[in-house]
Structure formats: structure tokens, C-alpha cells
Amino acid sequence: MSAVGMENAGRTQGYLTAHRAGLIGCSSCGRVQRPGPARCVRCGGPLAGRDPGSLQRVWAWLLAGMVVYIPANVYPMLLTSTLGRTTENTIVGGVIELFDHGSWGVALIVFVASVVIPIGKFIAIAYLALSVRSAVVIRGHGRQRLYEVVEFIGRWSMIDVFVVAILAALVQLQFVATINPGIAAVSFALSVAFTMLSAQSFDPKSIWDAYEADDT
Amino acid sequence: MAEALPAADGTDGGGELAGLVACPTCDVLHRLSEVPPGATARCRRCGTVLLAPRDSALTRIVMLAGTALVLMVAAVFFPFLELQVAGLSRRSSLFDAVMAFSSGLMLPLSFAVAALIILLPLFRFAALIYALGPMAIGWRPAPRAETAFRLAELTKPWAMAEIFIVGVAVALVKVAGLAKVTLGPAFWALVALVIVTVLKDNFMCRLSVWKTLEERRAT
Numbered sequence: 001m002s003a004v005g006m007e008n009a010g011r012t013q014g015y016l017t018a019h020r021a022g023l024i025g026c027s028s029c030g031r032v033q034r035p036g037p038a039r040c041v042r043c044g045g046p047l048a049g050r051d052p053g054s055l056q057r058v059w060a061w062l063l064a065g066m067v068v069y070i071p072a073n074v075y076p077m078l079l080t081s082t083l084g085r086t087t088e089n090t091i092v093g094g095v096i097e098l099f100d101h102g103s104w105g106v107a108l109i110v111f112v113a114s115v116v117i118p119i120g121k122f123i124a125i126a127y128l129a130l131s132v133r134s135a136v137v138i139r140g141h142g143r144q145r146l147y148e149v150v151e152f153i154g155r156w157s158m159i160d161v162f163v164v165a166i167l168a169a170l171v172q173l174q175f176v177a178t179i180n181p182g183i184a185a186v187s188f189a190l191s192v193a194f195t196m197l198s199a200q201s202f203d204p205k206s207i208w209d210a211y212e213a214d215d216t
Numbered sequence: 217m218a219e220a221l222p223a224a225d226g227t228d229g230g231g232e233l234a235g236l237v238a239c240p241t242c243d244v245l246h247r248l249s250e251v252p253p254g255a256t257a258r259c260r261r262c263g264t265v266l267l268a269p270r271d272s273a274l275t276r277i278v279m280l281a282g283t284a285l286v287l288m289v290a291a292v293f294f295p296f297l298e299l300q301v302a303g304l305s306r307r308s309s310l311f312d313a314v315m316a317f318s319s320g321l322m323l324p325l326s327f328a329v330a331a332l333i334i335l336l337p338l339f340r341f342a343a344l345i346y347a348l349g350p351m352a353i354g355w356r357p358a359p360r361a362e363t364a365f366r367l368a369e370l371t372k373p374w375a376m377a378e379i380f381i382v383g384v385a386v387a388l389v390k391v392a393g394l395a396k397v398t399l400g401p402a403f404w405a406l407v408a409l410v411i412v413t414v415l416k417d418n419f420m421c422r423l424s425v426w427k428t429l430e431e432r433r434a435t
């Protein structure tokens with residue numbers, strides 16, 4: 001046991017989990033019950049004690065999300081035609097254009113939502129999943145906070161898809177100007193959805209299990 | 217407020233278990249004494265809010281969900297944005313924005329956007345009213361109220377009306393150089409809906425709702 005482990009042992013003592021008491025705590029309603037039934041007596045949600053398939057689903061969705069994020073950046077997100085001339089814009093291209101127009105604030109919002117958050121989320125989920133598997137005990141509170149941030153902020157990446165939808169619906173003025181969605185909108189939306197599913201498959205209790213493993 | 221349990225407990229009778237709460241995030245057992253309205257009980261280890269009962273929370277949640285439902289209907293049927301450029305003008309509704317991807321390969325994306333900004337929020341409000349409405353006026357919970365509430369909680373991350381509003385703001389900046397855009401009543405209805413939703417989530421304490429549902433169902 002490492003020095004970190006000793007320190008953690010001191011900190012976690014006195015916390016009895018439902019799991020250790022031989023019981024199951026429902027993750028959606030908190031009801032404590034005896035193991036056996038597959039569904040919670042209070043809310044009817046699935047009761048899985050410790051779900052061994054959870055990590056595998058996290059990795060599967062995460063990989064799917066990363067794979068479709070590549071075409072999302074390569075192919076155009078927006079097809080703009082003004083007076084017969086068509087221009088194509090990728091995600092990053094759209095950000096650069098906003099920046100050139102002097103709309104720095106909005107350029108920053110789009111850049112954060114479409115680039116920083118997705119990539120940050122890939123790294124954060126991979127880190128959380130790895131730290132559970134290798135039982136590297138890093139402070140539970142830090143990882144708990146990271147998980148909460150990932151869950152809260154991930155949905156906001158959808159902004160750019162909505163922007164494309166609104167622009168395409170609004171700017172349909174035959175010859176003068178038309179905006180049409182590009183194929184990247186689909187792969188980007190899928191990437192956001194897949195990473196959300198990945199984060200949801202992650203069982204936050206496993207963060208604390210790894211934390212606890214040292215003092216048993 | 218929340219006391220972590222001594223190791224010897226937790227193995228007694230079935231009724232005894234109903235008085236315990238396992239933290240949904242980190243699984244630590246707590247025996248919660250009655251939490252007064254307005255107070256907040258947090259998990260001793262990870263700080264997750266366990267119980268935060270508010271005065272007449274059920275009634276307020278149901279009323280706010282009802283308001284949100286009406287606002288969403290208004291947002292769908294009133295004009296959303298109007299674009300004017302070189303004498304041409306185009307009015308689009310929320311429904312047009314949803315159907316923007318309806319050509320060919322992108323049709324599934326149209327359905328997804330419709331679900332995220334209109335259908336799922338509508339479903340959540342209706343499910344909340346169904347699950348909590350009867351209890352708010354002192355009746356027994358409706359049949360399958362548990363399922364309705366569980367689905368409403370499950371779909372929460374996927375209801376994205378507030379993200380859509382930010383998307384509208386960004387889109388407005390993008391077309392600002394190209395054309396003049398006027399905001400229609402539907403836009404303001406959607407803004408109001410976002411505010412109402414935030415207020416509603418503020419009153420909503422998931423574990424208190426589950427406790428109340430179980431207690432009322434038993435009597």
C-alpha cells in the first residue's frame with residue numbers, strides 16, 4: 001500500500017456503503033434494499049449492484065463518438081450560396097469567419113462548444129474510465145467533480161447543430177441567399193449523442209470503489 | 217443533518233431499510249432524521265444533495281410544468297423569426313427550424329432535433345404533471361406514476377430547449393451582416409419556457425419526490 005493509500009484509508013474510515021453492508025442502493029432514488037429483485041421496489045428502475053458491463057459500454061460509446069467526430073471536422077457544416085456563389089464552411093472555418101467579422105465573443109462560444117468541449121470530454125471520460133480500471137487512487141472528490149462537469153457541460157456541444165438548423169430554415173431566399181446544412185451536421189450531432197451516452201454509462205460509484213479499495 | 221451509519225446496522229428488518237438512504241452517487245448509507253422544509257441534507261462523503269424538501273414543492277412543480285407546457289405550445293404555433301433582405305422577407309416557425317434537415321439523408325437529424333427541442337420537453341412536462349399532479353391536490357398517485365416520473369428523470373439531459381436558445385443567438389449574429397432579423401413571439405415564449413424550467417428544477421428534489429411517492433402509494 002502506497003503512502004497515498006494510507007492517507008486515503010484514514011479519510012474514508014467510517015463510511016459504510018450499501019454495497020459493503022450486503023445491500024443495494026438504488027442509483028436513481030436512493031432506496032436501500034436487499035439484493036435479489038432486478039428492479040427497485042420504490043421507483044422500478046434497474047438494480048444492478050455493481051455493473052461489470054458499465055465500463056465496456058463507456059469505452060464503446062466513447063470510441064463511436066471519437067470516430068464520428070473526425071468527419072464532423074473534415075466535411076462542411078454549412079453550404080452558403082449568395083448570388084450564385086457557393087461557399088462551404090467546416091466547423092473551424094465557421095469559427096474563423098466569425099472571428100474575421102469581429103464577433104469575437106460568439107466565435108469563442110462556438111469554438112468552445114464545438115471544439116474545446118468535445119475534445120475535453122473525450123479526454124475526461126477516458127481518464128475517468130482508465131483511473132477506475134487501473135485502480136490508480138486519485139482523490140475521489142476531484143474525479144467526482146470532473147464527472148459532474150462532464151455530465152453537465154457535454155450537452156452544450158449541440159449548439160452548433162442548432163445554429164445550422166436555424167440558419168438553414170431562415171435563410172432560404174432563392175437567388176439572394178440560401179444556406180443548407182452539410183453532412184458534418186449529422187456526424188457532429190451523432191458525436192455529441194454518443195459521448196453523452198458514454199458519460200451516462202459511467203457508474204459514478206466506481207470512482208468511490210477505487211478510492212475505497214485501499215482500506216479494505 | 218445526515219449521519220453515516222455505524223457498521224453493525226443495516227441488516228435488520230425490511231421496514232427498517234425504508235428509513236435509510238444510499239447516496240445515489242457514492243453509495244454511502246445515511247439514516248436521515250426528518251429534514252425540515254428549506255434545509256438541505258448532503259452526503260457526508262461526496263456532498264451530493266440527498267434531501268432538500270421545499271414548502272409545497274409538489275404544487276409548485278406541477279404549476280410550473282403546466283406553464284411550461286402552455287409556453288411550448290405557443291412557441292410551436294407562433295412565428296419564431298423573420299428575416300428581411302433586399303425587400304424579400306421570410307418568416308420561419310420553430311417547426312421550420314426543426315424541418316431544416318428534412319432533405320434526403322439528413323431526415324433522421326430532423327427527427328432528432330424535433331425530439332430534443334419540442335417532443336422531449338413536452339413529454340417531460342406532461343409526465344411530471346401526470347406523476348405529481350394528483351398528489352399535489354392530496355389524492356393518491358395515479359397508476360404507473362413511478363414509471364412516468366422515472367422516464368421524466370431519464371430524459372432530462374436530452375431536453376435541450378435552453379441550448380437551442382443560445383443557438384438562436386449565435387445564428388442571429390451570423391446573419392447580422394446579411395439581413396435584418398426580427399424576433400417573433402415564439403422566441404420570447406421559448407425564453408420564458410427556459411426560465412420556468414430552471415425554476416422548476418430548483419424546487420425539484422428527486423429523492424424527496426420518490427419518498428413522497430412511496431409513502432402516498434402505501435397509504
Ligand SMILES: [Zn+2]
Pocket residue numbers: 026027028029030031040041042043044045
Ligand atoms: Zn429506486
Ligand SMILES: [Zn+2]
Pocket residue numbers: 239240241242243244259260261262263264
Ligand atoms: Zn455520496
